[in-house]
Amino acid sequence: xxxxxxxxxxxxxxxxxxxxxxxxxxxxxxxxxxxxxxxxxxxxxxxxxxxxxxxxxxxxxxxxxxxxxxxxxxxxxxxxxxxxxxxxxxxxxxxxxxxxxxxxxxxxxxxxxxxxxxxxxxxxxxxxxxxxxxxxxxxxxxxxxxxxxxxxxxxxxxxxxxxxxxxxxxxxxxxxxxxxxxxxxxxxxxxxxxxxxxxxxxxxxxxxxxxxxxxxxxxxxxxxxxxxxxxxxxxxxxxxxxxxxxxxxxxxxxxxxxxxxxxxxxxxxxxxxxxxxxxxxxxx
Amino acid sequence: xxxxxxxxxxxxxxxxxxxxxxxxxxxxxxxxxxxxxxxxxxxxxxxxxxxxxxxxxxxxxxxxxxxxxxxxxxxxxxxxxxxxxxxxxxxxxxxxxxxxxxxxxxxxxxxxxxxxxxxxxxxxxxxxxxxxxxxxxxxxxxxxxxxxxxxxxxxxxxxxxxxxxxxxxxxxxxxxxxxxxxxxxxxxxxxxxxxxxxxxxxxxxxxxxxxxxxxxxxxxxxxxxxxxxxxxxxxxxxxxxxxxxxxxxxxxxxxxxxxxxxxxxxxxxxxxxxxxxxxxxxxx
Numbered sequence: 001x002x003x004x005x006x007x008x009x010x011x012x013x014x015x016x017x018x019x020x021x022x023x024x025x026x027x028x029x030x031x032x033x034x035x036x037x038x039x040x041x042x043x044x045x046x047x048x049x050x051x052x053x054x055x056x057x058x059x060x061x062x063x064x065x066x067x068x069x070x071x072x073x074x075x076x077x078x079x080x081x082x083x084x085x086x087x088x089x090x091x092x093x094x095x096x097x098x099x100x101x102x103x104x105x106x107x108x109x110x111x112x113x114x115x116x117x118x119x120x121x122x123x124x125x126x127x128x129x130x131x132x133x134x135x136x137x138x139x140x141x142x143x144x145x146x147x148x149x150x151x152x153x154x155x156x157x158x159x160x161x162x163x164x165x166x167x168x169x170x171x172x173x174x175x176x177x178x179x180x181x182x183x184x185x186x187x188x189x190x191x192x193x194x195x196x197x198x199x200x201x202x203x204x205x206x207x208x209x210x211x212x213x214x215x216x217x218x219x220x221x222x223x224x225x226x227x228x229x230x231x232x233x234x235x236x237x238x239x240x241x242x243x244x245x246x247x248x249x250x251x252x253x254x255x256x257x258x259x260x261x262x263x264x265x266x267x268x269x270x271x272x273x274x275x276x277x278x279x280x281x282x283x284x
Numbered sequence: 285x286x287x288x289x290x291x292x293x294x295x296x297x298x299x300x301x302x303x304x305x306x307x308x309x310x311x312x313x314x315x316x317x318x319x320x321x322x323x324x325x326x327x328x329x330x331x332x333x334x335x336x337x338x339x340x341x342x343x344x345x346x347x348x349x350x351x352x353x354x355x356x357x358x359x360x361x362x363x364x365x366x367x368x369x370x371x372x373x374x375x376x377x378x379x380x381x382x383x384x385x386x387x388x389x390x391x392x393x394x395x396x397x398x399x400x401x402x403x404x405x406x407x408x409x410x411x412x413x414x415x416x417x418x419x420x421x422x423x424x425x426x427x428x429x430x431x432x433x434x435x436x437x438x439x440x441x442x443x444x445x446x447x448x449x450x451x452x453x454x455x456x457x458x459x460x461x462x463x464x465x466x467x468x469x470x471x472x473x474x475x476x477x478x479x480x481x482x483x484x485x486x487x488x489x490x491x492x493x494x495x496x497x498x499x500x501x502x503x504x505x506x507x508x509x510x511x512x513x514x515x516x517x518x519x520x521x522x523x524x525x526x527x528x529x530x531x532x533x534x535x536x537x538x539x540x541x542x543x544x545x546x547x548x549x550x551x552x553x554x555x556x557x558x559x560x561x562x563x564x565x566x567x568x
Binding site for chain 1: 406407418420421422423424425428429432433448449450452453455456457459460461464498501504505
């Protein structure tokens with residue numbers, strides 16, 4: 001068999017090539033590329049495709065990777081589908097209708113603390129991100145890059161210039177008020193039980209009190225405007241999605257539902273098609 | 285005495301008017317305006333100056349507030365000189381050579397938890413900020429606004445477009461890695477002793493370990509480029525200043541000094557004239 005396709009089945013770009021080959025009824029072999037150890041950036045693979053992206057089609061020793069932008073994804077997300085920070089990046093890419101290759105980083109075997117991943121994120125956290133030459137980490141820096149670099153795609157996630165400072169305020173509120181509080185609760189109430197660890201009830205009570213205070217401010221804000229940054233959905237809202245989704249699966253949902261404007265906002269943003277696609281990844 | 289100047293002596297804009305009156309040898313009365321309770325936004329003051337900014341000169345019942353931008357400051361910072369978040373905003377305004385009115389919020393009598401301040405920052409934190417009609421809170425949203433709105437003034441604090449995503453990464457690293465760790469240490473080692481509270485030694489040991497890990501990553505980054513965002517000083521560096529300054533007054537300074545690139549970077553950014561001016565405020 002001469003025809004070889006180098007790629008991975010969970011890559012949307014490899015899948016596109018696979019579909020074409022199946023449709024044509026061509027006989028071929030799928031050669032897996034281990035993205036998490038960076039095989040696609042090693043000399044052997046780069047000799048096949050100097051851009052270091054999958055898939056590559058090899059016919060009798062001749063490599064074919066076609067028109068770069070159309071044949072292969074140039075966006076890579078290294079992360080874990082259960083990581084809320086990774087989900088934040090997924091949500092943004094789906095809002096922008098962008099194709100990307102997802103590279104699973106296996107947290108259970110501490111793959112995120114190994115050299116290949118540390119080269120992508122020196123803090124050993126997920127996600128990490130590549131868009132061509134642009135290598136980034138920190139989920140909110142990634143969503144900011146995607147929103148500016150792909151301004152014309154899909155949903156505009158940035159407010160118009162004059163309203164940008166208000167969007168910034170609420171992005172900072174998410175980072176410094178919402179995330180520290182809900183992040184603790186997600187850890188205690190969702191992840192600890194999932195990992196067989198014991199929830200610290202004292203921590204929950206304290207964070208729950210803080211959550212109520214934070215949500216009171218959100219209720220007042222959302223009385224003034226439909227979304228946090230104004231009348232349009234922006235990154236300021238999007239960044240909240242993963243933790244809200246997690247907490248809606250717990251009794252803590254009641255704090256969101258007790259506040260009518262917060263409740264309506266949560267329901268609205270969780271129903272966005274881009275977010276629904278992210279959630280579907282969890283059940284695959 | 286017919287001539288009245290409504291303002292406050294610690295306002296740079298009132299001071300400018302005062303100097304002019306003293307130089308002219310004019311007889312006048314200084315009428316204090318209580319900015320922290322928002323007296324400058326009340327009907328009585330707005331009747332004198334519809335922009336709600338000090339100073340206002342009143343001559344025999346006729347109000348004079350001159351050319352708005354030149355006579356009065358339009359930028360107000362509501363905060364506390366000892367608050368690291370307030371210092372972050374000061375540093376940015378000085379880098380941009382902008383005049384501003386500082387309104388002290390007395391934390392010792394919980395002025396930040398009272399309605400006038402809660403209307404400025406619903407979380408009851410300092411600083412809050414006004415730039416004409418633009419009312420903001422969250423120090424990093426304020427510095428972002430100032431950097432974009434006054435792009436042409438003083439130091440350019442934003443990287444050029446292509447390098448902006450990397451600056452964003454390090455702004456996020458400051459917010460999610462550096463601040464949580466150093467913020468805890470500043471609280472335990474600087475503020476608690478100052479307030480007569482007992483330092484939690486266990487917390488210090490744990491945060492110190494985390495600080496070393498974080499600084500290892502900074503050392504590697506600062507080996508690659510002079511500043512965090514690249515070869516130029518940007519907001520990514522500026523945001524670190526208040527906590528670095530605090531910790532350099534403690535034995536924890538050793539962790540910064542043990543890493544040559546981190547040490548050089550700290551010394552460089554702490555010596556910036558804009559930052560030196562902020563520090564001078566503390567000793568007034």
